[in-house]
Amino acid sequence: MSVEDLVVHFHTIDGIVYALNGVGFNIRKGEVLGLVGETGCGKTATSLAVLRLLPENAEVVSGHITFEGRDLLTESLDKVAEIRGRRISMIFQDPASSLNPVFKIGTQLIDVLKIHHPNENNEDLLKIAEEKLAMTELPDPRSVMSLYPHELSGGMQQRVIMAVALSSSPSLVIADEPTTALDVTIQAQLLALLKKLKEALGLSVLLITHNLGLVRELCDRVAIMYAGSIVEVASVHNIFQNPLHPYTRGLLSSVVTGRLRGRTLHHIPGMVPSLINPPPGCRFNPRCQYAISTCRGERPELVETEPSHLVACYNIPKEPWWRI
Amino acid sequence: MKDLGQYVVRRVAHAFIVIVGVLLITFLVSHVIPGNPAALWVGSHPTADEIRKATEDLGLNKPLYVQFYIYITNLLSGNLGVSIRTHNPVLSDIAVGLAATLELIIVAFLIATVGGILVGVFSAAHRDRFPDHFGRVVAILGVSMAPFWLAMILQLLFSQTLNMFPLAGRLSTSVSIIYPLKRITGFNLIDSLIEGNFVAFTDSVWHIFLPALALAAYPFGLSVRMVRTMMIEVLQENYTRSELAWGLTSRIILFKYALKNAISSTVIALGMSFAYSLTGAFLDEIIFVWPGLGTYTALSILALDYPAIMGTVIAVAAFYVVINLLVDIFQAFMDPRVTL
């Protein structure tokens, strides 16, 4: 799937929020792309845009989202609805609120299966449902089916959601901070599961997170996002070895790693800008120590500065990042 | 299911306490507030003998708690007093009229609920667009009309002017003679079906339609409002977003998933509007001369038949407590989180 030049505005009582400012990246078949950024930078908005799940006050001003030869932004809503759950699936952040509380797990799962496997009869659907639940390593799938969501733990709930999302073997899974609301131990388990499933089903995954550790574990490539645009895209190895964009460098320096042992933790001065009144040009320029006058003009495009390493910056710093 | 059982027990115990409280209040109203309670219970122009007898029976010259004890024991043995007007025990008068009133209320409620859900869901799904505005206006009108007035207007328009429906009563005299209806449950609609008496059935439907419609207006308006509000809330929830992302169709989401979440709270609104319908039914019956508790109460008020009035009040209040209990249990059944 490839996203090109996605511009999205939100119309709120306080004014227009210029949330997405020309977002572009692509995901190749079978790869895990991490979309990393702070809260509010537009990661969730981007993911919702793919399946046309943006709220009513959102306006998709321009851009293309190409998937299997079609532009999802211009297709009819019916066609997109067919894709939902079938070719592209989504997993959300808080599993407890993502399951309907008054229906049993089995009911919800089977209703979804009915849509995607219209030709199966009820008995077969039951079997398939159990298989899917077993696939996400839920103990005793049969009894899980007769439980209500609030009777399950957070980790189990998320496994159920994964089972439902993967039930029709989609080619792309968008996971929006799937483990943020869960305990660290559960996080590790679910990560392992996700890895296994990705191998087994040949999934492509768009993993949205602000947790760099997760990225390192799971992702093949990483896209760093700041205030509505992608500022750097590279392989996981390169991002951590050789971050180029000033924001990425700042981000990495504020995380504890071996390399920084003994030094004071760096923090990026200033605050994330308001998206109702964003700074001109590169939105990071007010906080950037390498900013030059061009940065306040046109927004920088993503340029392939090194092989397979894209950066959107006019003034890429030369010194190694850990010297900040 | 064990949770549900425990909840039921708790609720029943609570209802029991509430009924005692209700009886206490009615006792205060009928024995303590009036300056001369005996006079009220005996009726107009009481003779000295009658007053003395009443004072004996009710224990009016004894301390309050004894009076209350007499009051409760009387009620528990089914003695709600004797109607001044009909000279029957109030309890038997009520029993006769109860079925008629219940039938009316239930039919009205069905209309209100089904209509309310349909319009409410429809409104919520098209929020802030024309269908929504239309639905909300209709709902508000329903809630704003005095039920007795609506009954009269319907009667004027559809009975008197257009002659589409009968003016009054439950059954045409001709039908009750030629196709007599045996009283099994007291519900004409059911009894006629049990007997296979389809003429009586159609006639009963024809008679109940307008009064039920008039009575349904208020609960209809209330349920549209409630369903719409709850649906809007539910449609904004995270799980609705999940359901959409999984590929479930709008129809399934609206009418199965969202609705069930909304309904458990709609049931509260329906319970409340049931309260208004009880008294609304009273007013409705007067207009359509429906032989139920409402007409009975109206006649009792006109005749200053105090025992009948208080007896009806007690019976209806107790009935209402029971209905609330059932509503709560139903709600717990629909939304398993309630029992926690």
Add this chain to the structure above:
Amino acid sequence: MTEQETVGKSQNEKRYRELQNILRLIVTNPLSLAGLAIIIIFLIIAFVGPYVAPYPLQAEGAPDLMHQLLPPSGHFLFGTDELGRDIFSRILFGARISLVTSASVVAVAVLIGMPLGAIAGYYGERLGSLIMRITDMFLAFPPLLLALAVAATLGGSMMNAVLALIVSWWPWYTRLAYSQALTTRNLPYVDAARAIGVRDRIIVVRHILPATVAPILVQATLDLGSAIIAVASLSFLGLGAQPPTPDWGLMVNTGKTYFLQHWWYATFPGLAILILVLGFNLLGDAVREAIDPKLSRRRLI
């Protein structure tokens, strides 16, 4: 200012801003504006009506046997009743009655219920439970039923009807104030006030009570419509206004004997009730939707 006064003051400022927000939302919604307009028109009628009515004496009861039961015409806008009195004039006089009685019911019920609920919510445990138990028992009655019993006991008159309604309505406000008080009691600044040593009584008056005002005010506005119908219903049953009072409910009641042949008799008073109640409901609905934070987030379907 003491510390807790400062905190309390900023709470009040926040509420003031919320109020402004609500007012703004009301004014921009056409339905609520219509409601407001209706209410204002009726208020004007209530004040001015008796001076403008074409047949004021008749409105107060004077019969005119020459013009009994006449249909609407240029002389008698809404027709006349069985005693020949102009229905239009009577309706104008009746506006005052309806507004005053319903406002009294709601106002007194609030004045009784709100402090009770605030106290119950704040003091909790024994006093609170006791108050709420009693409230629950009153709430167990279908609304008009208790009022009916009380009115029947006291005898039919407008005053008694209002009294009866007050007796059956106060519990609703108590419950509302109670839940609001419970929430407020647990807020940090109340804890802080108690820790500083502010006496309970002052906390209730200065902090708890104001917090309960907002939801009760909204509910009261909504309830005015119901109150009007309740008063009219009691009058309709004969337990409220007595002849010759030009009360709308009473007019519909007397009218029901005649109106099948003389449609105008009950239609116009009932219409007056409908429009006034509609006004309150439109306004109340808009206010409620404005306040409810849950209705303003995202929409997906």
